[in-house]
Amino acid sequence: MSSVLVTGGAGYIGSHTAKALAAEGFQPIVFDNLFRGHRWAVKYGPFVEGDIRDAEAIRSAMREHQIESIIHFAALAYVGESVEQPGLYFSNNVEGLRTVLQVASEEGVDKVVFSSSCTTYGNPERVPIDESFPQSAVSPYGDTKLIGEHLLRWFETSSGTRSVALRYFNASGADPDGELGEDHDPETHLIPNAILAAMGRIPSLSLFGTDYPTRDGTNVRDYVHVSDLASAHVASLRYLMEGGASTAFNLGSETGSSVREVISMVESVSGKAVPVVEGPRRAGDAIALYASALKAKNDLGWNPVHSDLRTICQTAWRWHSTR
Ligand SMILES: NC(=O)c1ccc[n+]([C@@H]2O[C@H](COP(=O)([O-])OP(=O)(O)OC[C@H]3O[C@@H](n4cnc5c(N)ncnc54)[C@H](O)[C@@H]3O)[C@@H](O)[C@H]2O)c1
Known part of the structure; x- marks a missing residue:
């Protein structure tokens, strides 16, 4: 059974994705600090309580559970809060992802699915929005997601980590x-x-x-249903396992x-x-x-x-x- 580290898996979209992973024969290992998530939502595999900025905690979870790939949900996700506390958002979301990618590259884990967001498109000039639209975030939160996509690109260049960035619209x-x-x-x-x-x-x-x-x-x-988002994560993982090249996908209704x-x-x-x-x-x-x-x-x-x-x-x- 292929073990997947699901950071933020005690949260809303992460918990639904852990369920979908287990149903598809994967072993989801939830890694979450429970800052905004819930212990009761971890039902489909082992739970590791820890912070994504703690490199040694991530490393030990990866080794103990023989992690082969990562789905990275863990982040703070309120636009208004990010305007009030940008430092908190850059520390948690950007430094958190950087730490996960750094440890993954050291431990030879080379497949990552990342929760990006439609907020990376800012206020686009027209709709519908496709992946070729220019990205230009208009909040600290949106910028942390955009920088996250850049981090993925640079870690692929340096370490060969392949990734899928999923730009969700409104999970519901x-x-x-x-x-x-x-x-x-x-x-x-x-x-x-x-x-x-x-x-x-x-x-x-x-x-x-x-x-x-x-x-x-x-x-x-x-508005896109959370269980449809979950199935897209499983599909993205399979895509990477089959050798798919790094890319980004919009997920919306x-x-x-x-x-x-x-x-x-x-x-x-x-x-x-x-x-x-x-x-x-x-x-x-x-x-x-x-x-x-x-x-x-x-x-x-x-x-x-x-x-x-x-x-x-x-x-x-x-x-x-x-x-
Ligand atoms: N909900 C949406 O509509 C939406 C839209 C676009 C993108 N996203 C992104 O999807 C992801 C999941 O969103 P959600 O709605 O499920 O949020 P959520 O708050 O329910 O889940 C996030 C989880 O991450 C955990 N977490 C946060 N910081 C952490 C840290 N430093 N270490 C360990 N765990 C940490 C929280 O405790 C929580 O369980 C986030 O990255 C969010 O930015 C969400």
């Missing part, structure tokens, strides 16, 4: 079997917050901007959904009203972002099957209803 939904879901604190994502507002667990959902030049005045984003459309869908699947407080636009928010994911479909054979908005909201609602 929950495990269709109900075993896992999104549990962030603080929660900044639209769909869980709409659900929490419908449940009365938060007083209301804040809607930033109703005068955008979109079909209903609200921002448009691309290729559908733009507006904030109001998301709210309506949450109301439809839950049968409850979402209390909304409308406010002005937030500085820096792009009008509309959605992906072309053709490259992942063609080169990885990626086939997203859960990423329609109804399934996303239904699985997320079911998950939150059990909490």
Whole structure:
């Protein structure tokens, strides 16, 4: 059984990916400091508690578990927090990845799948966004992801480490079997917050901007189901194992959904009203972002099957209803 080090595997996307790896015959070894992740979400293989900036902790996990490849999720991922604390983000995300790549190169682990982000495209001039678009991040968080992609390139030059950078759009939904879901604190994502507002667990959902030049005045984003992201990681690993060259893939549903459309869908699947407080636009928010994911479909054979908005909201609602 091929052992995969899953950094950040106690988090949202990492835990769903550990499940998909185990189902496909891989052994996921979760390495996480539990700063934002959950011990309960590690269910599909061994757990090592440690920080990605601790080279010796990574080395010992790699040796003990005979790691052959890495899926690197571990990062801090709040845009607003990154603007307030850029030092924390560069230390955690950039120094963390550098340490992982350094140890991997010393230990002969030469395949890495990296969580990049659509934020590396900044505010693109048009949609859909494909991988050839210029990358220019507009937040410290986005820059840590962009630098991450550069680090991968330079470690390939120096050590031969091949990589796939997966540029996710908005991860959403929950495990269709109900075993896992999104549990962030603080929660900044639209769909869980709409659900929490419908449940009365938060007083209301804040809607930033109703005068955008979109079909209903609200921002448009691309929501992709977390289990579809998980399957893309397994496909990326197989691609690298079969000798595939380093590259980057967008992962999105290729559908733009507006904030109001998301709210309506949450109301439809839950049968409850979402209390909304409308406010002005937030500085820096792009009008509309959605992906072309053709490259992942063609080169990885990626086939997203859960990423329609109804399934996303239904699985997320079911998950939150059990909490
Ligand atoms: N959620 C999204 O929509 C989205 C979109 C694009 C990219 N991403 C990226 O995907 C990855 C996973 O996102 P997520 O939503 O699952 O986030 P998450 O916060 O749920 O998971 C991240 C995990 O990394 C761990 N971690 C953070 N710093 C660490 C460190 N120094 N050492 C060890 N573990 C550490 C956290 O404890 C957490 O379990 C992140 O790299 C994020 O930037 C997420």
